[in-house]
Amino acid sequence: MNKILPIIIISLLFTIGCENFFGIGNDSGDPYANDMLLYDLEQDLALSEKQISDSKDFLRSGRDYFPDNASLWKLALYLQQNLTEEQKERLLSPPEYLKAEEISEENDQHHKRLRHHHRMGEFIRSILNADQLSDYDEIVNYKKMTLEEIFNSLKMETQTKQEAHREMMGVMEWFRAAMDKLLTDEQKSILEEMRKQKDDNWRKNRGGYGKHAKDHDKMRQEMYDVLAMTEEQISTLETLEESFKSSLESLHNNFVDGIVNYTPEEYIQNVGSIADSFHEDKISIFDTVQLEIIEIHRALARRFMKHSRWGYKG
Incomplete structure (x- = not known):
């Protein structure tokens, strides 16, 4: 198998071109992460030629949302x-x-809780004092x-996926709360600016941003449209998500402010x-087909985020 993989990769490079495969200098083409996701799917699922071709078309149809996972709904x-x-x-x-942190990162993104502390270890260490x-x-x-x-x-x-x-x-919620408790406001500000610079710099030659990549309303609508959600489903989901977020934020703030002192x-x-x-x-809102689409989207996102977000060595 190890001897076969280089041949497959070379074949892909020949077919789609080196620049397109790695997303270098080609924001109008297929981003690096899309090419790598397609490669992973082909290897993992033994896709047919038609499935590969169709999958590539559907990835392109989500280009306006790249690099957000909303690009994967279709x-x-x-x-x-x-x-x-x-x-x-x-x-x-x-x-x-x-890896464990890659699975965890998709889980955070799915629940709209994704942060970047765990991607900036070396930089964080450089701004901490000895006690910190x-x-x-x-x-x-x-x-x-x-x-x-x-x-x-x-x-x-020995555990289900849900568990x-x-x-x-x-x-990760504990980790973010512990970090917020550890860092000063000035350190948090420095860290956020550095994260933004690093993210933008990493993305320059890897597909850039789609025109709707930072429009949260359009990205949400993409999910609603693909799942063919009713107005009642949408309203119920948004109410649940707001309550969920509020509960987590309350726990977070009470811990950071010292009101509670949980282990x-x-x-x-x-x-x-x-x-x-x-x-x-949440699962009571959706029908069986919608739930399966959501699970498939999450499985795609796990593979996609490995390539679409700047990495540990980035």
Whole structure:
């Protein structure tokens, strides 16, 4: 297999061109992340030539939303309608090449809780004082160790996806709260500016931004349209999401302000309770087909975000 992969990659390069494959200097073509996602899907699912061609077209149809995962909704609908059951099963299983933090990052993005502290370790260390460094190392080590434990449980199937997602979310919510408690306002401001610069710089030669990439209303509407949601479904979902966000923010603020002093385990457990209630109410909104499209979209997003967001070495 190791000997075959280079041949496949060379064939892809020959077919679509080096610049297009890596997204270099070609904002009007297929972004790097789209090409890599298509490559991953072809390898993971053994797509037919027609499925590959159609998938490429549907990725292009979402170009206006790149690099947001909203660019994947039309592809998710197509795959829900055109994959075999065996292919769907492969798609919905977390691939071996993904890491715990990559699965966790998609989970955060799915719940609109994504932040970037865990992508800027070296820079964060450079702005901390000696006392903060010791606390920071403890925070990061706990986060990394716990995410790995959850991910291993998921791979060994001793946890369901829902249980793993809930615990991963709890870890990351605690991590963000612990970081907000650790950093000064000035450090937070410096960090946010640095993150923005790094993100923009990384993206320059990797497909840029689609014209709707920062329009949250249009991105939400893309999901509503693909899922063919009714006005009642949309209203109910938005109310649930607002309540969910409010509950998490209240927990976060109480912890950061010192009103409560939870251990990491207690904080994670509190997030789990909030997430469980939200999940049960949320899935009741959708029908079976809509839920399958959502799960396929999440499976695509896990693979896509590995390539569409600046990485650990970026």
